[in-house]
Amino acid sequence: MTENETIRDEKNPGEEMPKMAQEGIHAGFPSPANDYMTQAIDLNKELVRHPAATFYGRVVGDSMIDAGVDEGDILVIDKALEAQDGDMAVCFVDGEFTLKHLKIRDGRITLVPANDKYPSIEVDEGTDFKMWGVVTYVIKKVR
Numbered sequence: 001m002t003e004n005e006t007i008r009d010e011k012n013p014g015e016e017m018p019k020m021a022q023e024g025i026h027a028g029f030p031s032p033a034n035d036y037m038t039q040a041i042d043l044n045k046e047l048v049r050h051p052a053a054t055f056y057g058r059v060v061g062d063s064m065i066d067a068g069v070d071e072g073d074i075l076v077i078d079k080a081l082e083a084q085d086g087d088m089a090v091c092f093v094d095g096e097f098t099l100k101h102l103k104i105r106d107g108r109i110t111l112v113p114a115n116d117k118y119p120s121i122e123v124d125e126g127t128d129f130k131m132w133g134v135v136t137y138v139i140k141k142v143r
Contacts, residue, residue, distance in 0.1 A: 047137050053080035055133065057090065057097075064088070064099055067114035073140050075099070077133035088135040093121060094128045099135070 048054045059073045067088065069075075075090065083089050085104040090097055091111060100111035100121070109129070111121040123129045 047076050048078075049136070050078055050080035053133075054078050054136075059099065061099075063113040063115050063118045064101075065115050067101070069099065069114070069138050070140070073138050075135050076137035076139070078136050079133040081134040081136070083131050083134050090132045090135065092128075092130040092132050093123075097132065 044051070055077045057075045057077055059069055059071055059075060062071060069088075077090050081087075083102055083104075085102060087102050088099065089102050090099055092098075093111065098111065098121075100113055103110040103112050103120075109123040111123065113120065121127075
């Protein structure tokens, strides 16, 4: 495949898909042996394990900046996964969605931000709380 060739999407004839570097993208020194591109990456296949239960959301706010999650980032959220201690999750708390790390100890849930400007949220009987989904990927724009 030459540099100018395109890959056709078999499911949607007429649409082109991005090319993929066959040997991956090295983050160290460049590899002169890998000057060609092959097969396309289908981001849905790469990022989505449970298609019927996966959603995308755009981050608003800065409560998770110390975890590398910035305003405008896109979250891949899987509602089929059971949340575990330490997961980054989207939760519905008192009528609003929020993104936090989960701290689960002795059956109690604490929502922990990754920014010292914000307090943790202790979930108790009086809290209108729903675990909405576990974040599996964060997609960032770098330019």
